[in-house]
Amino acid sequence: MSIIFDPRDPSIRTDPYPVYRRLRETDPIHQSHFGYWVLSRYADVDAVLCAPGASSEFYRNTTWANRRGGADSPLLQSVQNWMLMLDGPAHRRIRGVIGKVFTRASVARLRPRITAETDRLLDAVGEGETDLIDSLALPLPVTVTCELLGLPPYDRDQCRRWTKQISRVIDPSITFEDTTGMNTAEVEFREYVAEQLDERRSTPREDILSLLVHAEVDGVRLTDREIIANVLFLFVAGHETTVNLIGNGLLALLRHPDQLRMLRENPEMITDAMDEITRYDAPVQIVSRLLTDDVALEDVTLPAGAKVMLLFGAASRDPARYRDPDRLDLTRTGIKTLAFSSGPHYCIGAALGKLETSVVLTELLRRYSRIELTSENLVWRPNVSFRGLQRLPLRLMR
Template identity: 55%
Template sequence: MRATRSWMLMRDGEAHRRLRGLANPLFTARAIREITPRIDGIVHQLMDDMGEGPGVDLIGSLAALVPVTVFCGLGGLPVEDRDLCRKWTDALGHVIDPAADEATRRVMNDAAEEFAAYIAEHLDRRRAAPQDDIISRLLLAEFDGEKLSDDEIIANVMMFFMGGHETTVNLIGNGILALLRHPDQLRILREEPGLIDNAIDELLRYDAPIQLVARITTGDIDLDGTTIPAGSKVMILLGAANRDPLRYDDPDRLDLRRTDVRPLSFGGGPHYCIGALLAKAEARLVFTELLRRHRNIQLTHGDIAWRPQVNIRGLRELRVDLTS
């Protein structure tokens, strides 16, 4: 609670506007374009290390490593610490899971304290010698004459890691699985690589990385004759909304050529995911390079192991046979 109460994800009104305003310049379209060559280099190196052959785990060898490697580099944290950051991030991901048990909460608390101490150490170093990284920029940023406190910087760096990790890993993993289960759509993407941006939106719609979000109503809402009073906590099922038959024709069909695809997988309104453009850029580079390198990608076996969270939809692993 000490950490999450400072997350912009958990704030509203002026407090949210202030935090978001300070962090927004780091995630604009222009900022993402400027760092795309660095992300591309990371993707190429990870694929070189991954290699090819039978039974390659695309989650552990690629999808789970891309966002944490990217954010370590952008955040000013040693890339050699990525496995440690990933361990903490995996634990923190349960904070938005409504079904977390007591043992999981203890693991989360330990991870929050350890991760906060780790970031605080690097924050002190950046204060003494600022660099061109996210921690330094947050330290120096001003919005309406205000700066972030150390606790706010630490908490939101943790949030960026957690949010960026879960969305990107599951966008890549769920997306690759969907394409392998729909070889006609995989063939279309190979033949028409210019569809990649539309394909990513359709894959986000078809199998959202985050399936639900919690909100509190700010006024009475009438829904099909039922009134939800102001101040009510509601769970919004993003995965269901993405397959609403009133919004999309044949919504259970994957169609990379589908028009007017606007998935709600990154939320909406003031709390629209601040890192959505970064997640899409990472996924775009991964899909493009994976299909360029490997002419044949097949599931190693039919058993698919999903992670147990209620709201996070992602794979434990994705074993595939890769050939050039």
Template identity: 55%
Template sequence: MNRLSSEYPKDPRWSEQRGGRNSPIVEATRSWMLMRDGTAHRRLRGLANPVFTAKAIREMAPRVTGIVHRIMDEMGSGHDIDLIGRLACQVPVTVFCGLGGLPVEDRDLCRKWTDALGHVIDPSVDETTRRAMNDAAAEFGDYIAEHLARRRANPQDDLLSRLLLAEFDGERLSDGEIIANVMMFFMGGHETTVNLIGNGMLGLLRHPDQLRALREDPGLIDDGIDELLRYDAPIQLVARIATEDIQVGDRTIPAGAKVMILLGAANRDPRRYTDPDRLDLRRPDVRPLSFGGGPHYCIGALLAKSEARLVFSELVRRYRDITLSHEDVVWRPQVNIRGLSELRVDLMS
């Protein structure tokens, strides 16, 4: 038995903080593979896995490349351009609308919902975020249900259709499970990719030698993406519940205790990485924990990394000079998700 559980919706206090057991957001999270353990988790993941395999991501690459190029064409060049709003936020939600079978013209609406849903994994929630995440869960759920009904009548080559038809050990997903996990995919794919692009670009701008190295050898991004993930992780921590007493050094974590696992700190452990506070795209043997590990390793990690590689490659190809417009940057006020509210840059073609 795993000594740590992800099933936070079973915790009455956690559920109550988010609106109660029957609130839209808590009902949704009870079906998220992110918050299931054991057989239930394996079933959900097994049904969704084929959409996120390396082969599937390779087949998707031309479509993603076209999306990145179109968004950068719209962004253009000039002074004081917000790289978060104009690029980083646009790419993943546009890709996932296409992948998921949702209209691309609704990407801003989907992004509004996923921004609100992201607060569900915050260690604490206030009344404003609680109301926003429940409104988003209800509205997004109804929206996905409408498109799911259309796909049932007319299947396409997209995530909704594949999840409707998928079988694992003779079982299929219920409509509620599909709706909840499509929400989760949008939220997870959006948060990780936006912050990987934003945090990674800020890291390169503050280490001009590394940005210069990437210009001289664009192939560095193939492995260098893991260094960007290590240096400034989009997800800084994950939370678990101890299912039994666990001994760590001379301390005992009692069964039932909440455990915060600091991924960002582990990524900069000096026992694992020499000079860990330095960004080095040529750093050998980089294995960041930014996407978690074990059974709950992020199912969309390959897609997020593929999108980010394309973005960084195109940025250095397209712009001869990229500089910060302002030294001061604004971070989003969240504990576990580390990302910029905006990143103002000057882009010279």
């Protein structure tokens, strides 16, 4: 029986891993009915991510652009300046500026502030029943991102609403309503950030916005359009990924009580365990590439001009790369997770997302002697590129 992989299928949102397994075993280089090559094996996915002939500049594809409002739409004018959507020198130019903020040392210095904010949110939660997504996983990363950028804390809820809409841009299952909402949100967000940039020009601060306004690359400053676009990208990438990593990570631990107990008894394991937690249920499931040159894989050569869908979630459960991949094993070594991509587009904020998640898990296990799911009827968010829970209903007991 042939497989038809459709990312819009609701079962993919609920539990994509059985479908991924069938693809790897029977049709690992799958030609989909919607015009993409779909890759599910680790080696193939990694090869395309690192291939010089694989482009991230999807805004150049007319079909892709038209589904998001067309080349002249506010959204397309923005994303063609996102470093996520750029290749070569253009990508390196913007990454070179923003990368100064996300060094290992600078991220490590954020730990006390992240811990303090986590404690504040958990103080408000107390004991009893709660939805951990709404009470902790959603507000924490948006608060951290706002602080890094220097945006007022009272604007964080509005920033989160804009981010939630615009994050659908890379999703293959968007609707007309999504497109309208994304373009409206982009205009509102752009106007908001433009006002913030004007303030930084007159009164610089110790924040990312001030850095971006005044930084130069080879003697040339970023344009306002480039700055605003990449501030938006930082929100989308940093917020959406971390929310999902927190929720997916805790759910995985609750469903593997032996691993939860190990982490509770050995909290110092958390830093090394984050790669396994990320691998097991990747917060980013699908990314795509346009091929500008042929890309040779083990079984086939993908032709120039092809659109390729890379299943990070499938690659992360590939038994050819990981022994017993469907089991969470916090002692697993040799992990090179693709959940934050690979090659030149490796996620610039990966260390920050893992730090935020490690702090949350550590503080939860320190505070509460029992953490229980109150329902197995879990609902996953409609975005299929990002995998995350709508709610994580828990009972917390000291």
